[in-house]
Amino acid sequence: MAGGIDRNWYDARATFYGDAAGGGTMQGACGYGDLFKQGYGLATTALSTTLFNHGLTCGACFQIICVNDPQWCIKGATPISVTATNFCPPNYSKTTDTWCNPPQKHFNLSYKMFTSIAQDKAGVIPVKYRRVPCVKSGGVRFELKGNPYFLMVLVYNVANAGDVSHVSIRGSKTDWLTMTHNSGQVWHINQNLVGQSLSLLVTTSDGRFLKFSFVAPSDWKFGQTYESKQNF
Structure with missing residues (x-):
């Protein structure tokens, strides 16, 4: 499709x-x-x-x-x-x-x-x-799960196309890293990013993309959700 x-x-x-x-x-x-x-x-x-x-x-x-x-x-x-x-x-x-x-x-x-x-x-x-088009209130949200060596990110509350086709992540001490599709709208990476502020680059199925700079602070925690100020 x-x-x-x-x-x-x-x-x-x-x-x-x-x-x-x-x-x-x-x-x-x-x-x-x-x-x-x-x-x-x-x-x-x-x-x-x-x-x-x-x-x-x-x-x-x-x-x-x-x-x-x-x-x-x-x-x-x-x-x-x-x-x-x-x-x-x-x-x-x-x-x-x-x-x-x-x-x-x-x-x-x-x-x-x-x-x-x-x-x-x-x-x-x-x-x-x-x-x-998906009509959403507020920004795209990111729920962080997993453990220090297996970070999972649930991407949700995505407006317009709604479905995500690609996610990259960057720690404050790394370059951009491509995340792997895990299941549903959960994406993962085998990288220890604990203690680093996180930025994400999200692409939706229509080819549009947005960069969410420093959406999670350096003291982010597993199980927490971080809401951006932007949406598609």
């Missing part, structure tokens, strides 16, 4: 998981953890293998509408906007209802989002979707 925002509509299907309060939708494969705390709430979706792109589509935003199913689509429903926060794994043991198996384009929505466009009794619905 081409990176960045795409105004064209495409065909897919959708189901739902979790309950009305969001139970079962937290701690997804993208690494965001508590989606309420991180600002994503219930406006979320899990993606099938084809759309997930090994986790690199995490953070992308989609507009979705129920189509061609007058029995179950809610007439006149406003299209929903959701952020990709999880993975809908394939089930190769099944021969029917293989919604998340390649090459299917499928959205496993939160219950709240699904029932905004269709009756929950439907189970599965045909939809149309398109990539839309």
Whole structure:
């Protein structure tokens, strides 16, 4: 799937998981953890293998509408906007209802989002979707995890394209170092940067990039989140 925002509509299907309060939708494969705390709430979706792109589509935003199913689509429903926060794994043991198996384009929505466009009794619905800009409040945020010799950075609250394709990091005593994609929107590097202020260079799927200079001070701690003053 081409990176960045795409105004064209495409065909897919959708189901739902979790309950009305969001139970079962937290701690997804993208690494965001508590989606309420991180600002994503219930406006979320899990993606099938084809759309997930090994986790690199995490953070992308989609507009979705129920189509061609007058029995179950809610007439006149406003299209929903959701952020990709999880993975809908394939089930190769099944021969029917293989919604998340390649090459299917499928959205496993939160219950709240699904029932905004269709009756929950439907189970599965045909939809149309398109990539839309992510609207975020505040700057890009970086959660630092790991240990002194294995630094992991979760990049989130990314506006516009939303999904990150490349991350580099620089300590106050190093040159720019390329980080490796770990999973979801978690990036890692085998480098001891403890005691150094950290700068990050982030590129989104549409090719735009921003430099976040000294976003974490020299006394940064594992488990802490640092918010920049910039966003895409």
